[in-house]
Amino acid sequence: MILCADTTPFSWQAALDAAGILLPAAAPPAAAYTPVVVHEGLAFVSGQLPRDETGVTTVGRVGEEVTLEEAQAGARLALVRGLAALRDGLGGIDRLDRILKMTVFVSSGPDFVEQSAVADGASTLLFELLGLERGRHARSAVGVAKLPRNAAVEIELIASVKPASSF
């Protein structure tokens, strides 16, 4: 009997490397909350904004000051920050198993109804990194009035974590 599965175990770090994505450095600790909390194999990730070392990169309401394409790039960046938070919170990106649920809040002008397309900017990155099967995740996209620091998009995550023994 030949076992074919699991001979090349998935590595988040290898997938990020292959995609040319360098996770940013650890964010400065937040004043009043923590980026990632782990409980019994679930990781809860605080709302992530699209930001780099200069601050929030995508500012304003989508459909007004922000285009769909800019918002999609912002969603992708917010997810990258969420992955960086998971790396820091878990002690290594390869302790991350899967992204189970993604909630995408989109700061929306009065006539903007393409919140799902904005969220695709993040979902697509997961499939790029993980492929169609492992990249599967549940998702909600909603249009909100305003986000912290006037960000165009905010993403929160629930992820599964590998047991220490399998790592």
Place this chain on the structure above:
Amino acid sequence: MILCADTTPFSWQAALDAAGILLPAAAPPAAAYTPVVVHEGLAFVSGQLPRDETGVTTVGRVGEEVTLEEAQAGARLALVRGLAALRDGLGGIDRLDRILKMTVFVSSGPDFVEQSAVADGASTLLFELLGLERGRHARSAVGVAKLPRNAAVEIELIASVKPASSF
């Protein structure tokens, strides 16, 4: 000793049949995410809109283009779609245990504050199907600026799943 409990185990399918609710056919697969993700007995259900085979049925902001009654019917329909997604994702509606948490996003006009009443349209269906004890669920209702496809309501769910051995 006579055991009275569990002699007529609860069946979601029987409850749906008794209520005259036919779950819709499987939705076409979404491009960039998956309707239901299961992890360790929890099912995360992506945001569900009120839609039928013709598209989104309840469009616009509640308190403006949409009445409370229309929004309640929309919430009920969105929940039915969530149950259909669970049936498809779990391989049968009777693998579903309970709805633990429901988040109801209501596209709200500037003066509309009856988001809880909108959400009751979905909560009431759970109690119709499951009774007062098994139908118990936690819930949040919030008024948002705009929803995908201009839907009036969007519902996401966290559910518990029966272990395979009990099914």
Place this chain on the structure above:
Amino acid sequence: MILCADTTPFSWQAALDAAGILLPAAAPPAAAYTPVVVHEGLAFVSGQLPRDETGVTTVGRVGEEVTLEEAQAGARLALVRGLAALRDGLGGIDRLDRILKMTVFVSSGPDFVEQSAVADGASTLLFELLGLERGRHARSAVGVAKLPRNAAVEIELIASVKPASSF
């Protein structure tokens, strides 16, 4: 070998007493949902408004009718109500382990972008009660169009529950 840990086990009740916080009486049962649902060590807490026996205390949009300071006090009160709901739902506040995730919805005027500062009103209370380590929690803060009963803030929680045997 001397074991120093766990000799003075943490008590939520003692921490609340030390902070001079009296959890309010049980809320009247909601019509169509339940304040707290527990499943496998996780407690899902329904959206909580800032309210006392007279009704919702903090009404309107932050940045318009409501100041930041009022909204922070409202967030703190909504969290206190969430703790009271947990006490009632768990059969005692000391069955509560930790707050894992807090979602803070802030009814926001068109130019208000300090949702994180509003949420700090609740986060700060957790650290007052629990200290810097045990008070750690993930958090999202978003600005929404309108909340039920025109509340300025609504907070939902996911908490961990102690196993009965440890209680």
